[in-house]
Amino acid sequence: MADAKQPNRPLSPHLTIYRPQMTSISSIFVRITGNALLVSTLLLIWWFLAASTSASAFASANYVITSWFGDAVMVLSLWALWYHTLGGLRHLIWDTGRGLELEAAERMGWVMIIGSLVLTAVTIFCF
Amino acid sequence: MPFLTDRKRANGMGSAKTGTAQFWGMTISSVALLVLVPGFIFTVGPMIGENHETVTDYFSRPFPALVALLTFIVGLVHFKNGVTVLIEDYVQGLACKIWIIVMTCVSYAAIATAIFAIARIAL
Numbered sequence: 001m002a003d004a005k006q007p008n009r010p011l012s013p014h015l016t017i018y019r020p021q022m023t024s025i026s027s028i029f030v031r032i033t034g035n036a037l038l039v040s041t042l043l044l045i046w047w048f049l050a051a052s053t054s055a056s057a058f059a060s061a062n063y064v065i066t067s068w069f070g071d072a073v074m075v076l077s078l079w080a081l082w083y084h085t086l087g088g089l090r091h092l093i094w095d096t097g098r099g100l101e102l103e104a105a106e107r108m109g110w111v112m113i114i115g116s117l118v119l120t121a122v123t124i125f126c127f
Numbered sequence: 128m129p130f131l132t133d134r135k136r137a138n139g140m141g142s143a144k145t146g147t148a149q150f151w152g153m154t155i156s157s158v159a160l161l162v163l164v165p166g167f168i169f170t171v172g173p174m175i176g177e178n179h180e181t182v183t184d185y186f187s188r189p190f191p192a193l194v195a196l197l198t199f200i201v202g203l204v205h206f207k208n209g210v211t212v213l214i215e216d217y218v219q220g221l222a223c224k225i226w227i228i229v230m231t232c233v234s235y236a237a238i239a240t241a242i243f244a245i246a247r248i249a250l
Contacts, residue, residue, distance in 0.1 A: 031209075031213060034206070034209050035206075035209065035210055035213055037202075037206070038206060038210075041202065041203065041206070041237065042237060044171070045199065045240050045241045045244065047175075048186075048195070048241060048244040048248070049240055049244040051179065051182050051183055051186070051248055052183075052243075052244040052245070052247035052248045058179040058182070059179070062176070065175060065176075066175070066176045078168070078172075081168065085160070085164050085165075088160070088161065089161065091157070092157060092158065092161075095154065123168060123169075123172065126169075127172055127173050
């Protein structure tokens with residue numbers, strides 16, 4: 001088996017040493033939004049379970065999900081879902097070998113930020 | 128181990144040895160979600176805040192029920208694989224294993240609950 005001991009060689013400097021850049025910030029937010037979406041997913045599954053159980057169970061789930069707290073979670077999650085979707089699309093484009101130049105990657109980062117805000121506004125407006 | 132040189136142990140292994148299966152799995156689920164997520168937003172979204180009868184009637188129909196079900200199943204499998212990488216990146220040792228086990232169980236429990244709830248509404 002391979003040795004598990006720490007390698008005795010120079011290691012790459014990590015996050016703290018770099019100036020924040022468009023590419024790194026837009027990337028870390030894909031990770032943050034994707035994982036944070038668990039909160040609203042569990043909230044929605046509870047809402048579905050309550051709807052399938054009884055009118056009174058639905059009333060409590062509906063109360064939480066339409067409260068100011070529920071509204072805040074849902075609006076933030078809506079943005080997170082659009083942002084993560086556009087971020088995933090960027091990864092799929094990168095996987096084909098396209099858009100890897102710095103300028104293209106940064107432009108797609110702006111599309112993710114502005115696009116997710118626009119899509120969130122459009123979605124809220126539609127309902 | 129003393130019989131193998133470092134060169135011999137590393138030869139043919141690539142840099143990570145494994146990982147392409149995980150990557151390909153994420154590619155498949157992300158393409159599926161590219162279609163499912165907008166469908167989910169525009170079917171489930173308008174139902175939030177509606178009364179109980181409207182919600183149960185709506186999800187008795189095949190299309191909204193299937194979009195919601197598929198999005199929860201594919202989304203949570205995608206989440207399980209994504210959160211595993213997150214944990215592997217930031218947590219080491221035994222805690223890493225425990226977190227991966229816990230989040231995997233949470234993901235499957237959520238999938239089972241979603242299937243149970245939507246099936247009970249739809250049927």
